[in-house]
Amino acid sequence: MTKKKSIFTQEVIVGIVLVALYFIFRTISSDFGKYTTFLSMMDISYYYALMAIGVAFPLITGGVDLSIGTGMICYALAGGCLIRFYNVPTGLAMLVSVLFGLGIGLANGVLISVMGLPPFLATLCTCMITRGLGSVVTGSFAIPWPTAKQDNGWFHSIFKITLADKTKLPLGLVWIILLMLIMQFVLAHTRFGRYTIAIGSNKEAAILSGINVKFYHIMVYAVSGLFAGLASIAYAAVIKTVQPGTGAGMELDAIGGAIVGGVSASGGYGTIYGTVIGAYVILFLKQGLPYIGFNANMQQIITGFVLIGAVTIDIIKRKVIK
Amino acid sequence: MKKKMLAVMMSAVLVGGLMAVPAFAAENLSDTTEGIAQFDGLEAKEAYDFQIVVKSFQSTYWQAALQGMDQAAEELGVTYSAQGPASESDIADQVNMLNSAINGAPAGVGLAACDTSSVLESLQAAADAGVPIVAFDTGIADAPEGSVVCTVVTDNTAAGEVAAENLYAAVKDQIGNGTVRIGEINQDNYALNIQQRGLGFINKLIELAAADGYTVAMEGNEFYVDAAEGAVEGDADIILEVRVPAQTTVDLCSTEAGTILDKEDTIAVFGSNQTAAEGLLVANDNREVLGDTVVGVGFDAGTSIKAAVEDGTFLGAVTQSPLMMGYYCIYALTAAANGEELIDVPTDGYWYDASNMEDENIAPNLYD
Incomplete structure (x- = not known):
C-alpha cells in the first residue's frame, strides 16, 4: 500500500503564503489594494517571472544561471540600440534581443557541459561579460526604448492594453500564465523535461542509462537564456530607459523565487507553477513592504529569512523521503 | 539741524539697504563669471x-x-x-x-x-x-x-529651492483645507549633491509654507527628516514625505513613488534626479495622476522626462x-x-517647462 501524498506540497504552502501576504499588506495599507498598485506590481512582475521560469531548468539539473540579470539588461540594450541608432523595426529588434539571450544561454551550456566548468563559475563569467558587453554595445550610455505613444512603441500593448473606457488590463499576466503552463507541460511530460529532472536527481545514473546528458545540459541553459531574452522585452516595456551596468542582483530574486516555490536547491525536483508563485512571493515582499512602512533594505532582510525557511523545508523534505 | 542730520543718515541707511540686494545678486553672478574667466587664454603646457x-x-x-x-x-x-x-x-x-x-x-x-x-x-x-x-x-x-x-x-541647494518655489506656487491654493501631502523621491541619502538638492527643496518648502502661515511635518527617510529645518511634530497643514530606495535604480524608485502617489492626500511629488524622476514617471504609468490631480516636478533631462514636461505630465523640471x-x-x-x-x-541650473524648452540657454542642456 502506497502512502497517501499530502496535499500540502511546498507549492500549495507558498500559494497560501502568497494569498496571506496580499491580505496582510492590504489590511495594513488600504493603498496596497488599489487596482493601480496591482497593475504596477504586475508590470514589474513580468520580467522577474520570466527569468524565474527560465532559471528553474538549470536549478532542477542542480546547476544555476547567474547571468540572467545582467544578461536581460544587455539584451534590452542591444535591442534598444538597434531601434534608436539603426532604425530597425521594433519587432526585429525584439527578436534580436531574444536570440541574443538564447545565444548566451547556449554559450553557458557549452561552457558547463562541454568544457566542464562548474555552473556557478561559467555563468558568473557570462554575468560579468554581459554586464560589460551592455556598456560596450551602447558606449556606456542609457538607451530609451520607444514609448507607448510613439509609432514603434506598439510592443507595450503586449503587456498592457487600455480599453475604450481607459481601463488598463495586465495582459502580460495572461502570457505569464500561458508560458507557465507550457513550460510545466514541457518539464513534466516531455523527454526534455524528464531528462532535466533525471540529470538533477542523479547525473551518473542519467549518463549510464544512455541519456545524452551533454546535449540536454546545453538545452537547459538555452531555455534559461531564451527566457532572459523574453524578460528583456518586458523590462524595456516597463522601465523604458535601460541603464547599462544594472541588472546584477535581479537574478537572485528570480532564483530565490524558484527556490521559495519548491525547486530543490540541490536539483532533481521542481515545478514551474511553484516557481512562478515563488517569484510572486518575492515580488510581493519587494513591492508590499514599502507600503507598510518598511524600506527596501528591510525587504532584503525579510526575503533572506523567507529563503532560509524555503531551503529548510527542502532539507526536511529530503530527510523524510530518505 | 539734528533733524536734517537724522534724515540724511536714514536716507543713507535706506539707500545702502536697497543697494545691498543687487550687490548680493551681483556677487553671485561675478563668482560664476570669475570662475569661468580664469580659463581665458588657457593653453596646455603639455599633452596631459x-x-x-x-x-x-x-x-x-x-x-x-x-x-x-x-x-x-x-x-x-x-x-x-x-x-x-x-x-x-x-x-x-x-x-x-x-x-x-x-x-x-x-x-x-x-x-x-x-x-x-x-x-x-x-x-x-x-x-x-x-x-x-x-x-x-x-x-x-x-x-x-x-x-x-x-x-x-x-549650486544644488539653490536647484532644490527652485523646484520647491515652482511646485509650491502651483499647489498653494490647495493648502489650508485639511492636511495635504507633498512627496520627494531621492535616489540616496549619502551623495552630497542629492542631500543638498533634497534639503534645498525641503527647507525652501517649509519656509514658503511658513510665510503663508502653514505648518509642515516630515515623514519618511530618517536622514532627511532629521536634517529638515523648521518642521513641526504631529498635526500639520502639509506632510512632506521623503522616500529613498535601497538601490539607485528606476524600478525601486518607482515602487517608492507609487506608495506616495497612491495616498489620497498627495497633491505634489518631486523627483530629485534623473533616476528618481524616471521612477516617478514609471509609477505614474498606471495611476495617471501626474498633471491631473497631482503636480509632478522632475530634475535633469532624458527622453522620458522631456516628454513628460512637454505633454504636461510634469509641471516642469530643473536642469543642470x-x-x-x-x-x-x-x-x-x-x-x-x-x-x-x-x-x-x-x-x-535652469527651471524649464513646456513654455521655455526651446530657449537658447535651456535647449542645449536638455539631453536625451
Whole structure:
C-alpha cells in the first residue's frame, strides 16, 4: 500500500503564503489594494517571472544561471540600440534581443557541459561579460526604448492594453500564465523535461542509462537564456530607459523565487507553477513592504529569512523521503 | 539741524539697504563669471592625460558631461579616460577605481564622488602624491587640504529651492483645507549633491509654507527628516514625505513613488534626479495622476522626462548643465596641471517647462 501524498506540497504552502501576504499588506495599507498598485506590481512582475521560469531548468539539473540579470539588461540594450541608432523595426529588434539571450544561454551550456566548468563559475563569467558587453554595445550610455505613444512603441500593448473606457488590463499576466503552463507541460511530460529532472536527481545514473546528458545540459541553459531574452522585452516595456551596468542582483530574486516555490536547491525536483508563485512571493515582499512602512533594505532582510525557511523545508523534505 | 542730520543718515541707511540686494545678486553672478574667466587664454603646457571617475554611466546625464569633456579636450589638446562603477550605489567599486587612477600618477583626476565620505582617504593619497583632483557634479565638503584644487558643481541647494518655489506656487491654493501631502523621491541619502538638492527643496518648502502661515511635518527617510529645518511634530497643514530606495535604480524608485502617489492626500511629488524622476514617471504609468490631480516636478533631462514636461505630465523640471560641468572640469584639470591656482566654478541650473524648452540657454542642456 502506497502512502497517501499530502496535499500540502511546498507549492500549495507558498500559494497560501502568497494569498496571506496580499491580505496582510492590504489590511495594513488600504493603498496596497488599489487596482493601480496591482497593475504596477504586475508590470514589474513580468520580467522577474520570466527569468524565474527560465532559471528553474538549470536549478532542477542542480546547476544555476547567474547571468540572467545582467544578461536581460544587455539584451534590452542591444535591442534598444538597434531601434534608436539603426532604425530597425521594433519587432526585429525584439527578436534580436531574444536570440541574443538564447545565444548566451547556449554559450553557458557549452561552457558547463562541454568544457566542464562548474555552473556557478561559467555563468558568473557570462554575468560579468554581459554586464560589460551592455556598456560596450551602447558606449556606456542609457538607451530609451520607444514609448507607448510613439509609432514603434506598439510592443507595450503586449503587456498592457487600455480599453475604450481607459481601463488598463495586465495582459502580460495572461502570457505569464500561458508560458507557465507550457513550460510545466514541457518539464513534466516531455523527454526534455524528464531528462532535466533525471540529470538533477542523479547525473551518473542519467549518463549510464544512455541519456545524452551533454546535449540536454546545453538545452537547459538555452531555455534559461531564451527566457532572459523574453524578460528583456518586458523590462524595456516597463522601465523604458535601460541603464547599462544594472541588472546584477535581479537574478537572485528570480532564483530565490524558484527556490521559495519548491525547486530543490540541490536539483532533481521542481515545478514551474511553484516557481512562478515563488517569484510572486518575492515580488510581493519587494513591492508590499514599502507600503507598510518598511524600506527596501528591510525587504532584503525579510526575503533572506523567507529563503532560509524555503531551503529548510527542502532539507526536511529530503530527510523524510530518505 | 539734528533733524536734517537724522534724515540724511536714514536716507543713507535706506539707500545702502536697497543697494545691498543687487550687490548680493551681483556677487553671485561675478563668482560664476570669475570662475569661468580664469580659463581665458588657457593653453596646455603639455599633452596631459587625465583620469575621470564618474558616479556611473546609469543615466544620459553622464553622456552629456562626457560630451563637454570631449569638446574641452579637443580644444586644449589633452586626453582623458573615463570610468565609473556599474551603479551609483557601488561605492566600494568607485573607491577602487579612484585609487587605481591615482596610483597611475596621471596629470590630474576629475571626480564625481558617489559617496563623499568614502573617498577622503583616497584624496589624501592624491594630495600626498601631488595628483590634483577636480571635483565635479558633487562637491566634497571635508576634502583633505591640498587634494581638491577646484570644484565644478551646480549650486544644488539653490536647484532644490527652485523646484520647491515652482511646485509650491502651483499647489498653494490647495493648502489650508485639511492636511495635504507633498512627496520627494531621492535616489540616496549619502551623495552630497542629492542631500543638498533634497534639503534645498525641503527647507525652501517649509519656509514658503511658513510665510503663508502653514505648518509642515516630515515623514519618511530618517536622514532627511532629521536634517529638515523648521518642521513641526504631529498635526500639520502639509506632510512632506521623503522616500529613498535601497538601490539607485528606476524600478525601486518607482515602487517608492507609487506608495506616495497612491495616498489620497498627495497633491505634489518631486523627483530629485534623473533616476528618481524616471521612477516617478514609471509609477505614474498606471495611476495617471501626474498633471491631473497631482503636480509632478522632475530634475535633469532624458527622453522620458522631456516628454513628460512637454505633454504636461510634469509641471516642469530643473536642469543642470552637465555639458558645461564636463567642459570646465577638463579646463580646470589642465590649469591645475599647468600649476595654476584655481577658484571654484559654479555652473548654472535652469527651471524649464513646456513654455521655455526651446530657449537658447535651456535647449542645449536638455539631453536625451
